Amino acid sequence: METRTEYEKMILKDVREMPGEVLPQVVKIIHSLKESVLSVKVTHKKGTAIGSGICGIWEDERSAAEIIKDIRLQRTGFGGRKVSL
Numbered sequence: 167m168e169t170r171t172e173y174e175k176m177i178l179k180d181v182r183e184m185p186g187e188v189l190p191q192v193v194k195i196i197h198s199l200k201e202s203v204l205s206v207k208v209t210h211k212k213g214t215a216i217g218s219g220i221c222g223i224w225e226d227e228r229s230a231a232e233i234i235k236d237i238r239l240q241r242t243g244f245g246g247r248k249v250s251l
Contacts, residue, residue, distance in 0.1 A: 184192060226233060 181189070181192060228236070
């Protein structure tokens with residue numbers, strides 16, 4: 167239990183040093199991390215995947231080439247920097 171307490175102290179120290187305006191983002195990151203860890207634990211126990219929200223999990227009937235073509239068509243030009251895909 168001591169190890170957990172030490173980690174908690176380290177985390178609290180780091181959070182206290184953060185500017186107040188970023189704390190809502192920190193909370194979102196922590197919640198997302200927690201969900202992904204719990205998702206992995208459930209996956210290993212039950213053998214089924216649960217979306218964590220961190221990675222894109224979707225079903226699509228299109229081929230990889232069709233998906234890539236769609237992504238390229240949706241690009242807006244990256245602010246006029248003329249990036250070649």
